[in-house]
Amino acid sequence: MLESKSANGLDDLLSKGNSEKEVDDKIKSEVLKEIQDFTSWLNLEKYCTETFQVSNIKIEPFSKDDWIMRVDQIEDRKEVFFNPNLLKNSSKEFFKVVVLHEYFHLLVQKVPNKEDATKIKDNFGNDFMSLIDIEADFYVALYLKSEKGYSKQKYWETYFEGVRVFKDDWIRNKKFERFLGSILTINRLFANDGVFDLILPSITPLFTEDHIKVLVLKKEHIYFDTLPLSLEELKEMRGIYLNPTDYDFEDYYKKIEDFTKQSKVEVLTKMTNLN
Amino acid sequence: MNDNEKKEVVKNWLERNQFFNVETNESIFMVADGISHRLVVMLESEENEHFHLEDIKMKTLRSGRQLWKAHVEEKDISWEIL
Structure with missing residues (x-):
């Protein structure tokens, strides 16, 4: 009797996250509500005027296919589908952040x-x-900061809970630069109110000089700048980019913090305030 | 201390230590995901003295998780990795 009860209890728990079935209704409604809140915020802050009917947003059954969002034109309307497969390797909060992105x-x-x-x-x-990816990261982070009370640490903790999902086995320069660009952009956002600065780095100058070059997109204009980062700092970031699961969150976050401090991106005065 | 109270202590510990997706049901088992590994947690309780540990280990292993046994006393947990 006890044996069968134990087996059922454990079997139920193990099958919940692994079977090819519909995602839990509670998670579905949480994700849809998050999308609704995000849309309302984007409209209210006048970042965009478009909306999307929630009835046209579907969280699909689990699928092993390699996609996160798919949009189909069905007659005169669009339907958007999200693949919940990420939930098998990440937290619900991370899944929500990816869906918003x-x-x-x-x-x-x-x-x-x-x-x-x-x-x-x-x-x-x-x-x-x-x-385009860095801009999407920026607006999601701005929403989480201003509407959901996220701190910088909470943001990176949520990101860390999903790092396994997008882990690369080798460095792809452009993806690595995009990763660094998101870190610089988001940490600058958390350190300052009212900024709109998207930072796109190029690591190429590091092979000859001790700095990296960045393009900074502001609301008013674009400009070109230099951040005082060395090859040593870049190697540290390479470590957390390639092998994030070798670190616990404290070490991972410290690397991000050290890199950001060294870049001085949080206190750059050339980046003018919006307000 | 009943099993539900023990599970609450374990849940708090797991969340403090960067585990997420912590779930349980009416049984004495919990599952949780970490960055580098995923767990089945089995509470030490009078109930599990009658369990076939080898079966539970096998099911856990097949699911790609590790089996950790939690002995909970008040707010303290001693862990046994099985």
Whole structure:
């Protein structure tokens, strides 16, 4: 009797996260509510005027396919589908952050599908796609900071809870630069109120000089700047980029903090305030 | 201290130590995800003295998780990795 009860209890728990079935209703409604809140905030702050009917947003059954968001045109309306597969390797909070990032691509940037990203890379180059990703990261982080009370540490803790998902086995320069760009952009955002500064780095100058070059996109203009980072600091970041699971959160966060402090990006005065 | 109170202590410990997706049901088992590994936690309780540990280990292993046994006393937990 006891044996069968134990087996059932454990079997139920283990099957919950591993079976190919519908995602839990509670998670579904949490994610949809987050999308609704995010949309309301974007509209209220006048970052965009578009909305998307929640009834046209679906969280699909678990699928092993390699996609996160898919948008289909069905007659005269669009339907958006999210693949909950990420939930198997990350926390619910991380899943929500990824969903908001993808949703920003759809609602604001009009880059919903993988093919759209490929077209942007073909037509405008990888750096432009990195910038589009960094902008989506920026707005999601701004929403989490201003509406959900996220601190910088809480943001990176949530990110850390999903690092396994997007882990690369080797350094792809442009993806690494996009990772560094997000760190610099988001940490500058958390350190300052009312800034809109998207930072796109190039690590190429590090091979000859002790600095990296960045393009900074502000609301008013774009400018070119230099951040005092050395090859040593870059190697530290390479470690957390390639092997994040070798670190506990304290060490991981410390590396991000050290890199940001060294870059002086949080206190750059050349970046003027919006207000 | 009943099993539910013990599970609350374990849940708090897991969340403090960067585990997420902590879930349980009416049984004495819990599951949790960490960055580099995923767990099945089995509470030490009078109930599990009758369990076939080898079966539980096998099920846990097949799910790609580690089996940790938690002995809870007040706010303290001693862990045994099985």
